[in-house]
Amino acid sequence: MHGVGTAFSAITIVNALPTGIGCAIGIELPATAEVDLTVRDRSAPFELRIAPTSRTRLVETAVRTGIARYLPDSSAAAEVRLRSEIPVARGLKSSSAVASAVLLAVADAADQHPTAQEIASLSADVGREAGVSATGAFDDALAGLQPGFVVTDNREKRVLRSEALTDDWEVAVLVPPGTHRPSPEWASQFAREHDAGRRAVDAARSGDWAEAMRRNTELVERVMGYDYAPLRSALHRAGAGAAGVSGLGPALAALAPPHRTDEILARLAREPGEHLRVGFVRNGPGAPRMAP
DSSP states (O other), rough: EEEEEEEEEEEEOOHHHHHHHEEEEEEEEEEEEEEEEEEEETTTTOEEETTTTTHOOOOOOOOHHHHHSSSTTTTEEEEEEEESOOOSSSSOOOOHHHHHHHHHHHHHTTTTTOOOHHHHHHHHHEEEEETOOOSSHHHHHHHHHSSEEEEEEETTEEEEEEEEOOOOOOHHHEEEEEOOOGGGGHHHHHHHTTHHHHHHHHHHTTHHHHHHHHHHHHHHHHHHOOOOOOHHHHHHHHSSSEEOTTSSSSSEEEEEEEHHHHHHHHHTTTSSSEEEEEEEEEOOOOOOOOOO
């Protein structure tokens, strides 16, 4: 049984750590998983064959979760191959995308066709069980599976609002050197920012994405110790409609119309790291717009 699944990176509009409510939008940096399954009697031991560089607790948990969901009462020998264009531990949701891609591949091998919300829900479970996410990152996983902004309550895995990005916008991303520790290690520090986080959530639920991103970024910078304020001001002058830290960083994303992206990238090129020009996710099952 062979299956393939692809999910995408996402950038943060509002981090869910302070309040449990998050907002994100998907960008076209893909993670793809291929899975070959040999289904066996449940009493047989589970076997996983994967390159050592890709074998993590996250991947193994995703395979086990997918088999339990889509091939119940079975065990399997699974061979997994992963390809990802998403920088790891930089705030660009690589864990959510990889978990979702593996789950989709297992579902495809089982000839099942789950919704984006079902896969995002399972991906959130995988992230918590694997210890890479404090909230489960339901918002990040869902954003990487469908187009547009999503605002979600990650505690209840419930969509509060989703909205298409109607204009032909792009994102410019600065990916500096260095990585961050997993979000569970930061949970207590972010919990102290509940009131500031609530204001960012309120802006997102009203559809003011730029204000939400600004408030969230100021919060994240305080907790994580980043000093992006001068750079963010320069990006706004260069034409960015919104700019801010993605996830726990250190990645910084700027949303802009295509005719301003070159100027924004020229400004980002003065900073050390990778400099990416990426489109937003445009295809997927989508989701109905929810009342704020």
